[in-house]
Amino acid sequence: MSVAVELRHITKRFPGVIANKDVSIKVETGTVHALVGENGAGKSTVMKILYGMQRPDSGEILVNGKEVHFKNPNDAIEAGIGMVHQHFMLADNFTVLENIILGSEPKHGATIDFVGARAKVVEMAAQYGLDINPDVLVEELGVGQRQRVEILKVLFRGANILIFDEPTAVLVPQEVDDLFQALEGLRAQGMAVIFISHKLDEVLRVADEVTVVRQGATVAEVKSKDVTARQLAELMVGSELPKPSTLGHTRRDEITLALKDVSIPTATGSRDLLSNITFNLHAGEVVGIAGVEGNGQAELVEAIMGLRDYTGSIEFHGTSIDELSVADRHDLGIGLIPEDRQRQALMMTSPLWENRILGHQRGKPVMRGFVIDKKATIDSTRTIMQEFDVRAPGPDTLAAALSGGNQQKFIVGREMSKAPALLVASHPTRGVDVGAQGAIWDVLRKAREKGMAIVLISADLEELIGMSDRLLVMLRGAITAELDPAKTTPEQLGSAMTGAA
């Protein structure tokens, strides 16, 4: 086996941050090489350097033994490097075929040779087990199929070194299996695959070798068969790893939230977005809502918060809140961590203290009579930042300047500051680093012990199973199963989510 790619002592500085101090990686042909590390450890930066999107300040890149200097992705593509992006780079209104050939169209005189291109794509798809219809529009495809289009795009350009940037982040377990089968196929064809991830069980399943980066530097290079997930995790974090788990039962008798036959019809009158959701949530209890995204979880949150009209009834502490506005519900003691922090929870270009006001604009400490009490707001913002370890220069810092983890800790702190009796937490740790994840879990655990009820929605199955007292599975707007997290594995939960079980 020969070395396909080698990175030697890559360094990259951005204003104020060192993204890569000293990263070295060696990838052999016909292997899957995983690059693991926490968010912010520098994985993505080093791959962007390899793909020509950024240039290193120092260090060398060797492809097939020859030193290369990429100015842009085109140079990298020419050298046989392809990137399967985490956020798909596809035109929805183009067919699969058009997406694949864009930028390197086979010509037939003045026109595109669609016939030849289609034949080539079909042949490639069969060869690597990436089944797809080249003539449908991408907008009609599911996530797993879109990823196949991305892989085919890269292969079409003749890449033999493939970079996968967190490919499983958007997939359900069954789609992950399909992806891993495709990776097997690629390896068997003699490709070099670089697999970026922080999900260690997946890494150990699929990779031959693993390079661990921490704080911008390579800390270890190991064979995957020689290590356990725990060892890898400790290499990654440099210390003990937080786990999603709750201890004992803190459930109290009183019912905090009761939903009865809550439904949301669609405008067109076809299938309901939510149909007959009924459950009780006790104080000190966490109910986990599992489901593939887009099966009604977002609508459930909107119904509970009063953001959307619904039929049926919702009771909070035994009294109906159906007629109450969103602000009234907040004032009653319902807190919300929305699923998209940048669009739904923060004003990105405003300072933190202004963001502190969102959702709390009707009472102490923000208001004094009819005016905003700026000083008290700033003080309370500072308190939140200290209490919840939000790392930022001060309350005047713009929200956009914070890392994802710190933004999320700030949002959690803001909601907890009024000690709500019910917290609706939608993907509370999505896209945050391990440290912030552990901190947020801690906050939720403590609040649960004090009697707060939590509706937890997450795509992270480990988190759901670890944090919940009860699991409800949603499929096409309805609750299709109730599971006991103590007796459920992620695989079982995944099957229940897709309706396979």
Add this chain to the structure above:
Amino acid sequence: MKAMKILRYATMLVFVLASIRIITGASDLTSSGTASAALLLSVPIVLAALGGLFSERAGVVNIGLEGMMIMGAWAGGYIGSQHGPWAGLFAAMIFGSIGALVHAIATVTFGVDHVVSGVAINIIAAGLVRYLSTLLYQGGSWPGPSQSPGIESISLNGLPVLSGGHYFGWKSPDLLGSIANLNWFFVSDMASILRGLTGDVSYVTVVAICFVPLAYFILWRTAFGLRLRSAGEAPVAAESLGVNVYAMKYAGVLISGGFAGLGGGFLAIVAASNYQENQVAGRGYIGLAALLFGNYRPGGLLAGAGLFGFADALQLRDSAAIHALLLFIVAILAFVAFRKFKAGKQMSAILSIAAAGFTLWFYFAVDELPGQLVTMTPYIATILVMALASQRLRMPAADGIPYRRGGLR
């Protein structure tokens, strides 16, 4: 299959018009004169809409089409009156592209809001040509500050055998014309419309109509077209595949200006015989409406422009025919109601029937439409059809969104 469907619809349309002609006696509805005028009036709209097509498909909203047409019309008058009509048309394209270049620099390079830049171009273009015309008038070479000297006309021709015309000194028979004169129901109507569309047509019109399939070919069959459209659909994805998005956007906007300028030049050189101020009169905007009506596709924009041209021709030629057109609206509304009813949408079906009933009552209650309303017909028709079609419009996904290189990072 698709061509068959279009043919079927076109035949149905002519049949309905022919029936209304028989009922009302408004012979201009299907006369070859109306068809010929409709074609002449459609061409500038088609060219403007084609301009919009290239620009919007590349992701740049082009409200500035109007201004680019104004610049084209002026250049057509200025150069055309000195160096002949073909040079004038060429100059019109160049001037339109100059306006487009300004738009491209503002929107693509500097990220200015597309609508703001487009409106600015419309205002600047109108002011600039007025200023230049005044200078020429004061210099004594133009007859007035709002019009150019006359331009030599471009000759007309027809299809051999079918619709007259002359080829190398040979005068062809006019088969369609003779059938049209026989006055057979439907057959003669069809023949006279075809005679109007194909006989005594300017060479420029032929070229302009040929641009429609050519635009389809370029945008959907060539690599350049795929890349241009990718800049309007998913510029970041396009960049990640090595497409030069800026170049595609510039190309789209410049081609857009060329088409719009040619449309303006057509107005001065072919539709009239000299440049006159306000000659464009909102046709850039109508072109955009035709483009929207056609769902950002070449065939569709041709239909939209044809509709406007037909209504415009009719109101210019015969206001009694506009009155008869009310029956046509009744027919369309009834058809829409039928479709809605079949689709299970009772409410919209009933509304359509009510509207049809009202129009029918209006037809019988009023003998002659007020002149102002007649002049408005093409605009009303445009609005009505766009509102009624209730089609699923699909604009390019990244249309109008300022794009910065390095979206990948």
